[in-house]
Amino acid sequence: WDGAVKLWDTSTDPPSEGGELGKHEEIVRSVAFSPDSRWLASGDEAGVIRLWDLQSKDLSGPTLRHPDDVAPPRSAYESRLVSTLEFSSDSRRLLSTDGIGRVVVWSVPSGEIIQEWQFPGWVWAARWSPDESLIATGNANGTVYLLTAPGAE
Numbered sequence: 001w002d003g004a005v006k007l008w009d010t011s012t013d014p015p016s017e018g019g020e021l022g023k024h025e026e027i028v029r030s031v032a033f034s035p036d037s038r039w040l041a042s043g044d045e046a047g048v049i050r051l052w053d054l055q056s057k058d059l060s061g062p063t064l065r066h067p068d069d070v071a072p073p074r075s076a077y078e079s080r081l082v083s084t085l086e087f088s089s090d091s092r093r094l095l096s097t098d099g100i101g102r103v104v105v106w107s108v109p110s111g112e113i114i115q116e117w118q119f120p121g122w123v124w125a126a127r128w129s130p131d132e133s134l135i136a137t138g139n140a141n142g143t144v145y146l147l148t149a150p151g152a153e
Helices: none
Strands: 004-009 016-023 028-033 039-044 049-053 082-087 093-098 102-107 113-118 123-128 134-139 144-148
Touching (some): 004 028, 016 049, 039 082, 049 093, 082 123, 102 123, 102 134
Antiparallel strands (some): 004 016, 028 039, 039 049, 082 093, 093 102, 102 113, 123 134, 134 144
């Protein structure tokens, strides 16, 4: 609730806090480790995604924010809350979804948007297909969409 991103040592009983990586200004709602264990991504209620480079110990990784997020939400029903974070198998792309209907594929570590889709309502979840040629989304209206992933033929 305090926006802190912490690592814990689970080899001790009880687990001990391994240290705070940093903080978001809002509540953290989603996290994901990259398959190569180099990156930790965390997403908050304001739509901010932080990338933490665990390999280099440079914990000031890029902050990903959609360029349209400079204005406040249009209504009380609109939320930029990051509901999904998932890395591609090569750890070079990050998939995110949010409460205003965006599905975004980000470049890691540059933080640039590779591709995005806009839906009319909340996108609760998204996942890469095993071969990463498709992205499946679960939308608030009960619809599942299959999207052609960037780079897929």
